[in-house]
Amino acid sequence: MRLHQLVIDSARRAPDAPAVRSSQGVFSYRELDDLANRYAAALHRxxxxxxxxxxLWTHKTLDAIALMQGALRIGAIYAPVSAxxxxxxxxxxxxxxxPALVVTDADGIRRAAGGAWDxxxxxxxxxxxxxxxxAKAAPPPYESGPDEPAYILYTSGSTGEPKGVCISHRNALSFVNWAxxxxxxxxxxxxxNHAPFNFDLSVFDLYATFLAGASVVLVPEGLAYDPTQLGAxxxxxxxxxxxxxxxxxxxxxQRGGLLADEPPPSxxxxxxxxxxxxxxxVHELRTAWPDVRMLNWYGPTETNVCTSYEVTDRDLGSTRPLPIGTAVSGDRIRIHPPREREGEIVVSGPTVMLGYWGEEPQKGAYHTGDIGRMGPDGMLEYVGRRDHMVKVRGHRIELGDxxxxxxxxxxxxxxxxxxxxxxxxxxxxxxxxAAGPKGPGLLELKRECADRLPLYMVVDAVHVVPELPLTDNGKTDRHALLKQLTDVGSR
Known part of the structure; x- marks a missing residue:
């Protein structure tokens, strides 16, 4: 099985079933399959x-998905880049x-023309x-080997240059089949489909949909962090x-009233x-939605999802961090250094990337740079990033703690x-x-930190803000946060 075969098979089984729902309309598997063949024919020509x-430099659209499929059908490697x-x-x-080609929408063409496009x-x-x-001019689907590259997801590298995580058909399908x-x-x-196509969360959204013959709802980028509209x-x-x-x-x-009514019936x-x-x-969400399964998945882009933990009522009394669970997708997880309770999370198995595009292939296990520890129940807990390790007055500190x-x-x-x-x-x-009208005071947080952490890890200041700055992928943007604080301090 290859990634591009999933839509082909679902279109054969149920051609009129809805495949993609978006602001453009609802599109069947037959329509998606035909459009993918049309793009395959055009790319080949x-x-x-x-x-x-x-x-693909684009918003989330049917055409973007069809072009991904068309590229795969001729053995090309697609690289999605958010608009x-x-x-x-x-x-x-x-x-x-x-690339042999960069494909974009009308806005991308306009922006490229307005700059110094090479x-x-x-x-x-x-x-x-x-x-x-x-579509009828499309060549027969390319017989990709399982370890041939399928797509490249670009992430921010430590040097500031984008790093291309290269994923094979086997890498992706090992996760998708398990999921x-x-x-x-x-x-x-x-x-x-809340995540942009260049974010690895979208791999589940699209390919789990196509494997099962289900339908995927594309959340427009403009609504991605509009809490009221998302809930609706x-x-x-x-x-x-x-x-x-x-x-x-x-x-x-907090802001969209998600828990104000009964759980979404579907x-x-x-x-x-x-x-x-x-x-x-987590406790609040679990209490409000007792009949909704909740799964906490973990894995960097380089491995996709490699551990999973299901939240149940037993977690309601816990004050420990939510576990990231145990290995899945056929992967194996270990802590480095060995025999230590806490250390770097190391992943080996079928979801580990081929490597970074343009660099040496990945050999052996992938060292994530994430720090984990084994909880008292034998479940893996995420502590934080190795590169979030800082030194304060001679003490090494993991900010995640x-x-x-x-x-x-x-x-x-x-x-x-x-x-x-x-x-x-x-x-x-x-x-x-703040979770309510008023956030915690500094003395309050100092007491709580002193109760659970060494004194050198007690916070020195607290700032209550309307929202934390986020990256394009929806994670906390620490660089922007630090710049905000230092800018304020310099005034």
């Missing part, structure tokens, strides 16, 4: 061949993967490509499986991944910690979003 790269990216960043990505990077609109060949069975996805389901969409579109970063759920809970599974979910808000304590305060809806200053002047600042 343009000279795109197996192994070539096709960059929110400026032309300069798209050019840097193109410089890294040397003419050596081939650029075309969806409309141009779509009209170049009929469909675990969640019990069927043709009757409607899955949400879940009900209006009769979503049965929701998947997002916890920040989106917290936003809906919703049966709520999945979340990408960042830690504050434990008292402090954030866990701060986020456990019932007055806190969301929290992040940063260190401002250096040397003897380094201070730990807690930045929180």
């Amino acid at each position: 343009r000279g795109v061949r197996p192994g070539d790269r096709v960059v 929110n990216n400026p032309a300069a960043r798209v050019e840097r990505i193109a410089a890294g993967c040397s 003419d050596s990077v081939p650029l075309a609109s969806f409309a141009e490509v779509r009209e170049e060949a009929p 469909v069975e675990e969640v019990g996805v069927t043709a009757d389901d409607r899955l949400s 969409l879940i009900r209006r579109e009769k979503i049965t499986v929701w998947y997002s970063v916890p920040s989106a759920l917290v936003l809906m809970m 919703l049966r599974v709520c999945l979340f991944a990408g960042e830690a979910f504050p434990i008292h808000q 402090i954030e866990t304590v701060v986020a456990a305060n019932p007055k806190v809806a969301a929290a992040a910690c940063v260190v401002v200053g250096g040397g003897l002047d380094a201070k730990i600042h807690a930045v929180v979003v």
